[in-house]
Amino acid sequence: MGSKTYEGELHHEDANNSVPTKSNAVGGKPRGATLLEDGDGDFDSGDDDDEDGDGKNPSMAGLTPAENDGLEKPKNKKKKKKRGGKKKKTGSGTSATQQSFPPRVPLSQLFPDGKYPQGQIVEPKDDNLSRTTGEELRYLARGHIANDEVLNDYRKAAEIHRQVRHWVHKSVKPGQSLTDIANGIEDGVRALLGHQGLEPGDSLKGGMGFPTGLALNSCAAHFTPNPGQPDVILQQKDVMKVDFGVHVNGWIVDSAFTMTFDPVYDNLLAAVKDATNTGLKYSGVDARVSDISAAIQEAMESYEVEINKKVYPVKAIRNITGHNIKPYIIHGGKSIPFVKTNDPTKMEEGEVFAIETFGTTGKGYLDDGAGVYGYGKNPDAPSMHLPLASARSLLKTINQNFGTIVFCRRYLDRLGLDKYLLGMNSLVSNGIVDMYHPLNDIKGSYTAQFEHTILIKGSGNEIISRGDDY
Numbered sequence: 001m002g003s004k005t006y007e008g009e010l011h012h013e014d015a016n017n018s019v020p021t022k023s024n025a026v027g028g029k030p031r032g033a034t035l036l037e038d039g040d041g042d043f044d045s046g047d048d049d050d051e052d053g054d055g056k057n058p059s060m061a062g063l064t065p066a067e068n069d070g071l072e073k074p075k076n077k078k079k080k081k082k083r084g085g086k087k088k089k090t091g092s093g094t095s096a097t098q099q100s101f102p103p104r105v106p107l108s109q110l111f112p113d114g115k116y117p118q119g120q121i122v123e124p125k126d127d128n129l130s131r132t133t134g135e136e137l138r139y140l141a142r143g144h145i146a147n148d149e150v151l152n153d154y155r156k157a158a159e160i161h162r163q164v165r166h167w168v169h170k171s172v173k174p175g176q177s178l179t180d181i182a183n184g185i186e187d188g189v190r191a192l193l194g195h196q197g198l199e200p201g202d203s204l205k206g207g208m209g210f211p212t213g214l215a216l217n218s219c220a221a222h223f224t225p226n227p228g229q230p231d232v233i234l235q236q237k238d239v240m241k242v243d244f245g246v247h248v249n250g251w252i253v254d255s256a257f258t259m260t261f262d263p264v265y266d267n268l269l270a271a272v273k274d275a276t277n278t279g280l281k282y283s284g285v286d287a288r289v290s291d292i293s294a295a296i297q298e299a300m301e302s303y304e305v306e307i308n309k310k311v312y313p314v315k316a317i318r319n320i321t322g323h324n325i326k327p328y329i330i331h332g333g334k335s336i337p338f339v340k341t342n343d344p345t346k347m348e349e350g351e352v353f354a355i356e357t358f359g360t361t362g363k364g365y366l367d368d369g370a371g372v373y374g375y376g377k378n379p380d381a382p383s384m385h386l387p388l389a390s391a392r393s394l395l396k397t398i399n400q401n402f403g404t405i406v407f408c409r410r411y412l413d414r415l416g417l418d419k420y421l422l423g424m425n426s427l428v429s430n431g432i433v434d435m436y437h438p439l440n441d442i443k444g445s446y447t448a449q450f451e452h453t454i455l456i457k458g459s460g461n462e463i464i465s466r467g468d469d470y
């Protein structure tokens with residue numbers, strides 16, 4: 001899920017310190033790296049010292065069609081894929097059984113020892129080295145007693161993401177409706193988590209990290225099917241960004257890829273994949289946002305793509321960014337643009353980032369589209385008396401089921417809610433809930449996205465959502 005920057009932000013940031021890109025921690029103290037040789041490095045939740053929670057999240061929004069139809073919707077029945085708990089080479093889990101197709105076997109059954117495979121560990125670039133003393137390591141360990149558990153939760157969320165997207169790669173085809181695809185992804189995630197999220201509090205233990213994004217063509221991000229609106233059927237010529245999140249105890253894996261069914265877009269996808277991998281490579285303790293962004297842009301804009309006999313330079317989109325992630329908060333206040341900036345903000349030990357990039361054949365600037373993508377409770381929501389009973393009861397439902405996790409109308413419908421729009425409008429107008437809209441480049445353009453979640457650790461960053469697909 002991308003973070004939309006405020007309009008013009010990138011142009012004033014030199015003069016204006018209050019933009020989200022640099023919301024905190026300019027030159028923050030480097031903290032040490034922790035690391036154990038088995039790769040179970042401690043990992044600091046990053047919520048200790050800079051939780052200013054300025055909640056300056058860029059706007060997001062979403063929109064559109066679909067009807068909500070139930071939960072279970074296996075699409076193509078294909079033969080079972082064997083892929084029991086796909087393991088990364090370094091994985092320590094053992095799979096007692098295999099994942100089904102569509103995926104419905106809870107991950108805990110595939111990894112009976114409860115240890116989930118680690119992601120890709122990458123050496124930090126030399127110029128981002130952080131040095132840590134034993135003393136610092138002990139300090140971190142004391143400060144973050146739940147570290148191993150947190151890391152394991154994170155790896156579980158990532159493995160669920162990989163297994164569910166494996167099903168997407170194999171089963172999603174033109175002719176299917178976006179509602180069916182979204183429901184299929186969400187049914188898979190919830191089944192593997194073992195949390196259907198139908199009882200109060202259940203989806204706070206594990207659930208969708210944000211509304212499943214299925215953005216087509218010029219729509220770059222923040223589109224999810226909504227109940228009661230005309231459904232959209234995936235076409236052969238479409239470029240679809242599949243962006244979904246999985247959380248375990250609030251630790252959100254945010255990872256996305258682009259699907260196409262026509263090789264004409266291959267270079268567009270290659271540009272964006274390269275840009276995202278470049279961003280990941282430049283990430284690390286003490287890495288500067290400005291350096292990461294410049295490297296991303298250079299990689300992205302070294303490509304061109306020919307579509308319908310016209311050659312387009314691939315442009316990096318200027319007003320949506322990667323972002324850090326905090327527990328239950330998808331946009332933690334730091335932003336990683338895909339275009340050059342002078343932002344001196346650094347990544348810090350223990351932080352989590354969603355490194356995503358978007359490339360386009362359009363103008364490289366996104367506008368809010370019609371409709372709604374989703375809603376998210378503002379972490380700094382004012383507490384106030386709400387005169388409207390429907391707003392009060394809706395807020396209670398939100399607190400019980402989502403907290404500050406972004407959700408969409410389909411997620412409310414499956415809880416049995418209806419007629420909540422008036423209450424929602426009241427929550428939005430009172431600043432308690434933020435609303436997100438679809439983000440579109442110009443009509444006729446094509447946009448693509450790739451995204452991974454990376455844990456910043458001085459001893460070796462962990463691209464936790466890395467798979468053999470992207």
Ligand SMILES: [Co+2]
Pocket residue numbers: 001002003254322323354356451
């Ligand atoms: Co994201």
